[in-house]
Amino acid sequence: MARGCRREQNLCHGRFKEYGYRLTMSRQAILDVLSKTKDHLSAEEIYHEVHKVYPSSGMSTVYRTLELLVDLGIVHKFHFGDGRSRYEIDRGEEHNDHHHHHLVCTKCQRVINYTDFIDDEIELLRRTEKGLSKKYNFKIVKHILQFYGLCERCKEKQ
Amino acid sequence: MARGCRREQNLCHGRFKEYGYRLTMSRQAILDVLSKTKDHLSAEEIYHEVHKVYPSSGMSTVYRTLELLVDLGIVHKFHFGDGRSRYEIDRGEEHNDHHHHHLVCTKCQRVINYTDFIDDEIELLRRTEKGLSKKYNFKIVKHILQFYGLCERCKEKQ
DNA sequence: ACTGTTAATGGGAATGGTTCCCATTAACAG
DNA sequence: CTGTTAATGGGAACCATTCCCATTAACAGT
Incomplete structure (x- = not known):
């Protein structure tokens, strides 16, 4: 192991x-x-x-x-x-530096984990979650945030 | 029609x-x-x-x-x-008041479109997109943001 | 309006990821 | 060590989606 x-x-x-x-x-x-x-x-x-x-x-x-x-x-x-x-x-999402989101290339399917800008994001998402929970009486368990586009390589090939 | x-x-x-x-x-x-x-x-x-x-x-x-x-x-x-x-x-995403994200109930599969807090979100996402584009040399085309949890009804039944 | 070209269609078969079924195996409590 | 039963593995079933191909219909040119 x-x-x-x-x-x-x-x-x-x-x-x-x-x-x-x-x-x-x-x-x-x-x-x-x-x-x-x-x-x-x-x-x-x-x-x-x-x-x-x-x-x-x-x-x-x-x-x-x-x-x-x-x-x-x-x-x-x-x-x-x-x-x-x-x-x-x-x-251990949210509680340490491993929280990340994804950047997906729609052409070659490559996926990049990014942790940049995460602090602002988490802050905003937490606020949004709180607001949504209240307004829609929803118990929010998790969120998914993904950016789609063309990666370095595929961008050039076009 | x-x-x-x-x-x-x-x-x-x-x-x-x-x-x-x-x-x-x-x-x-x-x-x-x-x-x-x-x-x-x-x-x-x-x-x-x-x-x-x-x-x-x-x-x-x-x-x-x-x-x-x-x-x-x-x-x-x-x-x-x-x-x-x-x-x-x-x-007409981004350009008018129709931009929305989704709130998904993992139990009954109900999906709510929400437009609340969208302005802050758009602002942050735009900043993030810009930063990510630069850092990873990615041409970002779209994003997906979804919150998952239990809706009003399913929350109570548990 | 008529006609020819060819993009688009519809139906069924094929594909591929995922789930189901059930006889067999192995985790673990006593 | 043994019995109970959760978990397994393999193959069949399932179901969303894609593919194939003979037929149809959109539309440009007349």
Whole structure:
């Protein structure tokens, strides 16, 4: 198990126990893959990575586990417009410097995590959330902010 | 053809001609459906609406036309997490009071368009866009901001 | 208005991501 | 170590979307 993941691992293991879920090989492997990358992996990519370590695992388990992790708030699920879901582990949004949003190239599907301007953003989003909660009597759980456009490379090719 | 849609219709017709596309019955019907609603219709819902007016139309035409409209910037495509794409006609984003974002209930899939706090948002997003464009050499075309949570009704049922 | 060119259509088949089903396996409490 | 049962894996099913191709209709030129 990767060293850098200890914190997340322990956190997740704790949360698993807490909710009465079993910590299986597959689940550990999936968590491990997600902990090690800053990318936005698709279910299939996760499946392939997991396979390298634990070759008997199946696709349905990957999907089931991801759904569980999303429900537990351990993982976030995104759509960037290429028809498949993408997954990213939660690294403690809002409370440290890992909070980020996405910049998506509509041509090559490249996704950049950016953390610039995040402080102003968080401030505004928090205000907006508060206002919206009140006005529409909504319990807001999360937000998604994505910018779409053409990346450096694709911009030039046009 | 609905009265209230004249402006959008003319705009779109103009843009169609301009690009050398034919203005067919199906395309008119689809534009008409999208012009008349403030909802976020799925392809199937649009197909059903179009069918009422023009029963010989087919599903592939709906998808093809929607793709074209999205490419022309006449229609926006969204994902709210229920596995199907949703479409909304452009009513002149940024330049008038129609700019809005979405509030999505993760339980019942209800989507609320909100326009509150939009001025501050637009201001911040514009600044962020400018900064990101520069830093990452990205040509930003659009952004998506969505809040997810539980709506009034679903909140209580829990 | 008529006609020819060809963009656009419609229907069904194919695709591909995701979910479902169920017999088998393995986590973990006692 | 053992029994209970949650979790798994593999394949079939599902469903939104895309593809294919013979047919139709938009519209430019006459």
